[in-house]
Amino acid sequence: MKNNDLHSEIINLTHTQRIIRACSVIIPLCFLSLFLAAAIISVTNDMYAFVKPDETVNVNFPSSSSLYSRAKELERYGVINNPAVFSLYVRSKNYEERVCGFSGELSLNSSMSYREILLAFS
Secondary structure (H helix, E strand, C coil): CHHHHHHHHHHCCCHHHHHHHHHHHHHHHHHHHHHHHHHHHHHHHHHHCCCCCCCEEEEEECCCCCHHHHHHHHHHCCCCCCHHHHHHHHHHCCCHHHHHHCCEEEEEECCCCHHHHHHHCC
């Protein structure tokens, strides 16, 4: 019986009410899609350095600091834009020990991809 009530309620909606219901779902989904697309483009650009300025910087790393603090330092110098994503990338490639254990100065370019940055820590 409840199923018939729901069906009859849907059928009894006016054309305007149907449009409002549809828009109340479609519009938030469009905004969510735009937000996710912008986030994905931003992260991908940072990872692969598609559109980044070409500036060389010297970054000095003191002995033994955390991966995230090193990522923040790279962000401060403009080498990366997303320290959290860089940290995840380093962990996924099993380079955490190499990056955290490095001490000294690196000459990095802000147009380097994450892979190129990791190779610089070698």
